Structure formats: C-alpha cells, structure tokens
Amino acid sequence: MVRQRQKKKVMVVLGTRPEIIRLTPVVFEIKKRNNLVLQFIYTGQHYSMSLGQAIFDELGTPPPQDNLGIGPGTEVEQTAKIVLGMEALFMKYRPDVVVVWGDTNSSFGAAISAMKAKIPLAHLEAGCRSYDLRMSEEVNRRLIDHGSILLFPFTENSQQILQNERVMGSIYKVGSPLCDMFLTLKKKIRKPGILEELSLKDGEYILVTSHRAENVDNAETLGKIVDLLAELGTRLTVLFNVHPRTFKNLENFNLMSKLKKAKVKFIEPSRYLRSVDIVNLEVSSRMIITDSGGLQLEAFFAQKPCVVIRKSTEWVESVELGVSFLADPSKTGLVEKVLEILGRSDRIAKKFKTLVNPYGNGRGSKEIVDHLVDFLG
Ligand code: UD1
16 A cells, blocks of 8 residues: 655745735745645734735735734844744644745744754745845845755855855755746736826836835935935925835934925825735836835836945846946935936836846746755655
C-alpha cells in the first residue's frame, strides 16, 4: 500500500497593508497546491481598519488564522512582542517553512523567532540594500537575509548583492509578486472610477506619497516636502495620499495648516482607498512622487515617471533606465529638480515603450511556490 505523503505546512507572516497586497498572490498560489497547507498569520503592526481588515475583504485574501494584535509601540517593543508571539504559534502549528517579505518589523520579528526555533526561513525581496544603517528597514532585511535558508531576490542586482555578501541560504531570482498583483488589479480598473470621485482628470495630476521615518519624522524635511507640494500645486493638481505616520507628524510639526492652504488635494489616512483605486490613480497620473519602494516599482509597472524623494534607492534599475529620479528632500534645490523632471515627463513616459521590465513578469508567485515545493520535497 502506498502511504499518502504528508502535506507540508507553509507559514506566511505579515503585518502591514502593503505586505497584504504583495503577499496575496503568493497566498493564493500556496492554497492552489494539493501538497501544501497554508498557515497564515497577521502580526497587527498595522491596526487601523483603513490599513487592515478592509484590504483582506477587497482582495479576497483568506483571513489570517491568528492575529498577534501587537499594535503601536517602540520598534523594540513591536519586535519583542512579535518574537514571543511567533514562538507560541510555532509550537502550536509546527510549520515546515516560514515565509516573510522584505524589511518590516513584522518580517524581522517573525524571522528572528523562526531562526531561534530552528524553522527554515524563506525571504522574499531578499538582497535589497540602501547601505544606510540608520534605516530600520536596512537593519531588518540584512539580518533576515543572513538567517534565511531560501532567498528570493527580484532583480539581478539584489541577487549579486547576496552572492557578494556570501549569504548561507540558497538564492533563487524570481519575479516580484507585486507585479503579479499589479497586473491583476489593472485588469479590474473601470474608468473613471476614483478619478471622478476625486474630480481628477486623466494625466493631469501628480500622485504623491511619503511615509519613511527619515523624511516624515524630521520637521525640516517634512516641511520641505510640503513646500514642494505647495509649489507644484500652483502648476498642476497634486494628490497627496497621506500615511498615518505622516498625518500624525504634519499635525505635530504644525504643517497641516500650510498644507491645507496650498492647492493640494489630500486623502486622509482614515479614508480607505481600495487597491484597485490606487492602481487606477497610478496609471492615470502624469507623474508619481514617493519615498516608498513599492510605489517606485508600481510607477514602473504603470509606465509613469517617478521622483523618489530619498537619498538612495534599493531599486536602482529604474533610475539607471532613466525613468525614476532620486531627489534628496533634505537638500536644497528639491523644487527645481522636480520641476525640471515634470517639464519633460511626457518624453520620459515615452521611454517605457522600449524598456523591458526588470522587476517582474506576472509569474513571480508561481516561481516562488515552485521553489518552496522543491525545497520541502
Ligand atoms: C511600516 C514599515 C515600512 C513600510 C510601511 C508600509 C517598519 C520598520 N516599517 O512603516 O517599512 O514601508 O510600514 O506602510 O516596519 N499607524 C496608525 N495606524 C496603523 C499603522 C500605523 O495610525 O494601522 C501610525 C501609528 O502612529 C504608528 C505609525 O503610524 O506609530 C508608524 O507605524 P509603523 O507600523 O510603526 O511604521 P510605518 O511607518 O507604517
């Protein structure tokens, strides 16, 4: 008699809104496989309804079986709670592999816990580096990479970085599932949709986001970003999608009144935007300004010029291809630089016709899960 092989348990851990969007195609792919069981855990790092539950509902992502409910706190507090919470869940569910994405405190906490519990760790979006250890994300991803058994970089550059650093795990370059999700959502857009609701005209506005601690926790830098938006607002419609951290700091640094006086439309964090609306806003914009790595990639998928308001970026490819531009918001000359890029935004957008996408192919989730299956045997 042939004994039926035991199904392997794949635990996916996440805790922030962008991770829900990016990991959903991977979760779907795991669920499709007969030989795998999905164990799905939410840490609760993002706890507002606008960032949490609604997104699961929209995307049809299966509800996580456990929520650690860690909520806000210092980074050490958040991490410690996740490490301990995950240990208990590892004992309860005994996963065969733990999957985390990127560089959040949720991924880091789950990774440390898995390493200590001797459970194989798989890291998606491995090999990203900004070479700035003041960024929590840089600390998190470096340590996760060096404790992972399976590493999934999304670009050749990230793959090379991992090889140069001599990480001990196996490296497999795959497409980013963010691309899979973007393509799925793009097909669901019904125009004008959100554009009508926000009184926006196709191609006639700049989409802006900023949430990185190094930008928005610094009064002077956040002030410069507000000045930039005010200046742009005199020329073109500016739509600022405000993150909770940014909202809090705009108030703390008394910048909210300045922003309200400027000709800037902004979406408060309490207002829930569906993922499909966000993709619609991306593909219909003239240009995107952001400090988010995810949005820099989505700007590429949407074929829009992107100003990355940071000192450096992990996604160097789009900068090298001449469609993304670094602009340090803490330096003088920010406004001039952005205006110059805006002035040639049409020409930049045309470049996409000849470019090959270095970040994904729409099959990333399948590639990742195939590798997991091979590993689990
Ligand atoms: C985190 C990640 C960052 C990721 C981002 C995506 C880390 C170190 N950073 O940054 O890499 O790009 O998520 O959004 O993990 N807040 C709320 N409601 C929420 C969540 C946050 O009001 O649901 C506010 C709180 O005041 C909180 C602050 O935002 O203290 C920062 O939240 P946190 O999760 O610590 O970091 P993010 O800036 O969201």
